[in-house]
Amino acid sequence: MNIAVCVCQVPDTASVIGYVDGSVDYSRVNKVMNPYDEYALEEAVRLKERFEGSVVTVFSVAHDSSKEVLRKALAMGADGAVSVSCTEKVSDPFQAAQILCRAITNFYSVALPDLVFCGKQSTDFQSAQVPSMLAEMLGIASVNGVTALNVSDGFLQVEREIEGGNEYIDLACPAVLSAEKGLNVPRNTSIRAVMEARKKSIDFSTSSLHNDPFVVMTALKPLERKKICCIVPDENELIRLLSHEHNMF
Amino acid sequence: MNKFLVFLEQREGIVKKSSLSTWNRVQELAALRGESVVSGILCGPLDIQQLDGTLSGDGVMYHASDDGLRLYNQKYYTSLIADIFKREACSALFFADTAMSRDLAPRLSVRLQASLLSGCSFVETDAAGGCVRSVYSGSFLASFVPKQRERIYILSSRVPEAAYFSGGHLEFRSLDTQSFTAEDLFPVVRRIVMREGSPDVAEASIIVAGGRGMRSAESFARLEQLAALLGGSVGASRTAVDEGWRPHAEQIGQTGKTVAPVLYFACGISGAAQHLAGIGDAGIVVAINSDRHAPIFDVADYGIVGDVHLVLPKLIDSLKEFLKKK
Ligand SMILES: Cc1cc2nc3c(=O)[nH]c(=O)nc-3n(C[C@H](O)[C@H](O)[C@H](O)COP(=O)(O)OP(=O)(O)OC[C@H]3O[C@@H](n4cnc5c(N)ncnc54)[C@H](O)[C@@H]3O)c2cc1C
Numbered sequence: 001m002n003i004a005v006c007v008c009q010v011p012d013t014a015s016v017i018g019y020v021d022g023s024v025d026y027s028r029v030n031k032v033m034n035p036y037d038e039y040a041l042e043e044a045v046r047l048k049e050r051f052e053g054s055v056v057t058v059f060s061v062a063h064d065s066s067k068e069v070l071r072k073a074l075a076m077g078a079d080g081a082v083s084v085s086c087t088e089k090v091s092d093p094f095q096a097a098q099i100l101c102r103a104i105t106n107f108y109s110v111a112l113p114d115l116v117f118c119g120k121q122s123t124d125f126q127s128a129q130v131p132s133m134l135a136e137m138l139g140i141a142s143v144n145g146v147t148a149l150n151v152s153d154g155f156l157q158v159e160r161e162i163e164g165g166n167e168y169i170d171l172a173c174p175a176v177l178s179a180e181k182g183l184n185v186p187r188n189t190s191i192r193a194v195m196e197a198r199k200k201s202i203d204f205s206t207s208s209l210h211n212d213p214f215v216v217m218t219a220l221k222p223l224e225r226k227k228i229c230c231i232v233p234d235e236n237e238l239i240r241l242l243s244h245e246h247n248m249f
Numbered sequence: 250m251n252k253f254l255v256f257l258e259q260r261e262g263i264v265k266k267s268s269l270s271t272w273n274r275v276q277e278l279a280a281l282r283g284e285s286v287v288s289g290i291l292c293g294p295l296d297i298q299q300l301d302g303t304l305s306g307d308g309v310m311y312h313a314s315d316d317g318l319r320l321y322n323q324k325y326y327t328s329l330i331a332d333i334f335k336r337e338a339c340s341a342l343f344f345a346d347t348a349m350s351r352d353l354a355p356r357l358s359v360r361l362q363a364s365l366l367s368g369c370s371f372v373e374t375d376a377a378g379g380c381v382r383s384v385y386s387g388s389f390l391a392s393f394v395p396k397q398r399e400r401i402y403i404l405s406s407r408v409p410e411a412a413y414f415s416g417g418h419l420e421f422r423s424l425d426t427q428s429f430t431a432e433d434l435f436p437v438v439r440r441i442v443m444r445e446g447s448p449d450v451a452e453a454s455i456i457v458a459g460g461r462g463m464r465s466a467e468s469f470a471r472l473e474q475l476a477a478l479l480g481g482s483v484g485a486s487r488t489a490v491d492e493g494w495r496p497h498a499e500q501i502g503q504t505g506k507t508v509a510p511v512l513y514f515a516c517g518i519s520g521a522a523q524h525l526a527g528i529g530d531a532g533i534v535v536a537i538n539s540d541r542h543a544p545i546f547d548v549a550d551y552g553i554v555g556d557v558h559l560v561l562p563k564l565i566d567s568l569k570e571f572l573k574k575k
């Protein structure tokens with residue numbers, strides 16, 4: 001099987017995201033692989049281990065370099081990586097999907113890959129739009145938020161969460177699947193895997209943007225979450241406050 | 250003239266409450282904008298009488314009642330919506346925030362070359378039609394503006410519910426779906442299985458969540474009891490899910506659900522950034538934790554410092570007593 005995995009980098013939630021003059025200050029931010037993309041990549045690598053002759057290639061589109069993240073993907077078991085850096089800032093999911101689409105169709109030239117894995121959403125802008133947009137551009141089916149996957153003879157049985165339950169879906173390759181937490185437990189990379197990953201190649205290219213963005217961000221402001229917590233002496237006082245001050249029950 | 254189209258989602262023949270509320274909000278928006286008309290689209294067989302007294306205002310409701318649309322079908326739903334949107338020369342398409350709409354909207358954005366604004370907690374009523382939503386795990390609020398003439402909005406459930414106003418006239422029109430056959434390789438939903446019991450955490454207005462401090466799957470029975478008393482749902486931290494005490498569907502936070510209850514109880518939860526990412530829009534937060542310095546107290550309105558295993562039974566008893574007296 002030919003498997004493509006789309007990975008992006010996001011700020012590590014553990015680092016403090018600063019705010020200067022109306023925009024995000026990334027200077028103290030550590031960039032990591034989007035957590036959902038780890039589930040996507042893990043699933044791809046597991047399929048490769050199951051189906052002999054499979055090849056896993058990761059794709060990443062970024063304004064600046066995403067080399068670190070791609071190195072990590074190679075260490076986790078991807079065979080190769082394609083890094084597309086853009087001459088301008090990619091500002092919406094439509095543009096990101098467009099460039100990914102072109103990178104994937106160029107790379108596989110004759111036929112589409114059997115599977116394209118993405119993460120369910122990026123944890124920075126949380127749009128959860130790129131996977132389905134990419135599928136529509138590639139003209140293939142997609143399932144978002146996959147929590148279980150079974151592949152046999154080019155057919156897929158997938159499970160995903162919907163409000164209040166689960167949906168069981170059958171489909172055929174090629175398809176785009178976006179990974180939800182619970183799909184698997186991503187492996188830790190050993191030092192040996194990291195060393196071996198250095199021998200694998202990353203294919204770097206640059207691209208200009210095709211279109212203007214469909215959506216632009218016009219303002220950004222930090223949300224102050226700190227509250228003054230009132231420590232209450234006992235349960236009765238808590239119930240009284242919730243009832244009298246807030247009409248809760 | 251603005252033409253707004255609202256997608257109303259049904260599952261198992263029942264139209265979702267969040268879709269009804271989206272329709273009513275769009276009616277409000279149309280009234281504020283002026284010169285606007287609202288239409289709706291329903292896919293799948295259902296008894297339309299259930300809609301009596303739930304949808305405000307005037308409008309046309311397109312209904313594709315084919316039995317083949319009972320379960321969600323990505324391909325057919327996408328083309329039905331796209332066809333109506335184009336045929337009626339609509340300017341904006343609205344969805345409630347659900348798994349189905351997050352599947353459909355990005356495809357439609359590409360197909361209709363329309364700007365997609367998702368997770369909107371607020372939509373401007375002027376012609377620019379911008380929206381506001383939180384980004385970076387709820388630590389920032391961002392404004393987005395659509396650049397295309399056609400727009401698609403996914404309204405977050407956090408938007409205050411629009412009131413139903415009676416007196417409108419809704420005209421039903423059936424849609425022809427003869428061109429649909431089941432020959433191709435596109436996804437088909439084999440079945441859906443709904444969980445029993447309490448409502449989904451993402452939709453609950455009161456959530457009682459537990460973390461590592463609960464120490465076992467069994468002790469979550471207390472949280473279930475408390476949730477049942479309050480008509481709420483149980484939620485969990487990632488630790489509680491990873492330990493296997495609760496299903497992933499209940500996980501709240503960065504890699505779980507984003508919730509917006511009016512009242513949130515955090516029991517034995519430390520308040521890690523990744524957990525707080527999911528409760529940025531919660532109303533009143535109550536923390537019960539044995540460590541006075543746990544970060545959860547920095548974002549809580551009320552706190553009880555103590556052992557959850559001692560506090561919860563007392564809280565449940567006092568609450569029962571209190572509710573009885575009322
Ligand atoms: C990429 C990534 C994504 C993540 N996504 C999520 C997510 O979606 N959701 C999430 O929740 N976490 C997430 N996490 C994990 C997060 O960082 C924390 O590890 C987790 O939230 C901690 O769960 P907890 O509060 O239950 O446990 P702990 O941090 O161990 O806290 C337990 C708390 O219980 C208190 N306690 C102990 N015993 C008692 C008692 N008897 N009575 C009262 N209080 C007691 C302690 O004082 C402590 O404050 C993520 C982490 C990463 C790296």
Ligand SMILES: Nc1ncnc2c1ncn2[C@@H]1O[C@H](COP(=O)(O)O)[C@@H](O)[C@H]1O
Nearest residue numbers: 006008061118119121122127128129130
């Ligand atoms: N710039 C990008 N490069 C590669 N993959 C991306 C990029 N942006 C988004 N993706 C993929 O799309 C998923 C969802 O992202 P988003 O729609 O931005 O929330 C991510 O988890 C990635 O798998």
